[in-house]
Amino acid sequence: MKTLRWIAPVLALVLLITPGCILTSGQITIEFELGVITVTSSTSIESEDVDLNTISEYADHKSDLKGLADVAALGSFVNLGPDVGVELWMTPALTAYTTEALLKADATAKMLWGPFNVPTATTKTVDWDESARLFSAAGKAALITEVTGDGIFTVYAIGNVGVYSFRVDNGSLVLVLDAAQ
């Protein structure tokens, strides 16, 4: 059993040469509840302020965050008007726009997610896999910036057609944080 005496030094060498942040890292899921978002038209939209610092897992690992491993927007979408594709937008700063025009006029506003198509008079629940697919690359990049920044931003839900009316019940933003010490 000559190799037995080599086991400890070999393992020690592996631990020494492996960067610590790669060795001590993990993927942690957090949820921010968006509640109910009601949008009756393009001129009557609602905003939801997000403060990730209110979530203990985020606050505890904030200094260790390196990125986002996965992200999803979940909830039940109730269509109260014609067929619509629902989109989620965000502004890095806390804002309170009431119309789609004002929101899109903000140069910092970015589309995070969508469109999630909901037929007229239908309630549709988005599943996790599909929701993850609906996030745009630019949207993920913007979220990563927020997650690794101050963790405070504003989220909006709007339609991708001229006339729309819908409600998001039990909405939540699910983030899988990449953390490493």
Add this chain to the structure above:
Amino acid sequence: MKRAVAVALLFLAFGVGVAQAGGGKIGIGAYGGLSIPIIQDDTGGGTIFGARVPLRFIPVVTLEPFYASSSLKDVEESFASGTYTRSGFDETAFGVNAILGSISGGGMKFYPFGGFGSYKLTREGSEDLKETGWDFGLGLGIPAGSSLSIQIRGEIDMIVTGDTSRKFGNVTAGLNYNFPMGGGGGSAKEQSAASATAPPTASSAAPGSPTPAAGAATGAAVAADSAGAAGQNAAETPAAAPAADATPAPTETPEIAPSGDKPSGGQK
């Protein structure tokens, strides 16, 4: 991907050739077990299966190209909006491990190993993740016949994703088959030779006859064999003078007793 596979096949072919030419050892094995994600909330655990080809050119290290595939379970999480399911990853990997020492032959063997490879993680709703990964762990080889061995291993796989990694703990059991090699030597020869690279002619030489030394260790073994054989020959033929004794035996003349007694001593 195609280039990596071609390089791996080239390495494998080269390794087999070198192992055969140099009297090394080559085997093939299949394994299966459990793959458990470590600090990963968004994927479940699952089963892992794979194949590997241990190649031993020198006594100190065994190189082992491998291929592995695992299917990880979905995870269910409860949120304010209800219970949702996230698909688990399907993982494929191929690479090479370096094992300290031999993993078969002789008795039970513990061994450390480490390696690297190309890992691919795929699942619904996410882009495929293709990254370099590292693995290290401990193994136990248990003989199961002249050419077979059971390999039990525990290892950690780390798939590097930027500044972090996705880590999996794998526990596997497998069966290895060692191909018989002309110059490879079985367990008895391996245990008796001072060096595993000793040429086969040393052990197949007739007892007592001198053989050229292939190396310092081999020369010592051969010298020991020759001395032992010489001693054995001396015991079997007591009339012959010992090979190391260059002094001729003195010739004794029988005494002639005046009384006619029989002579004592003398030549036999």
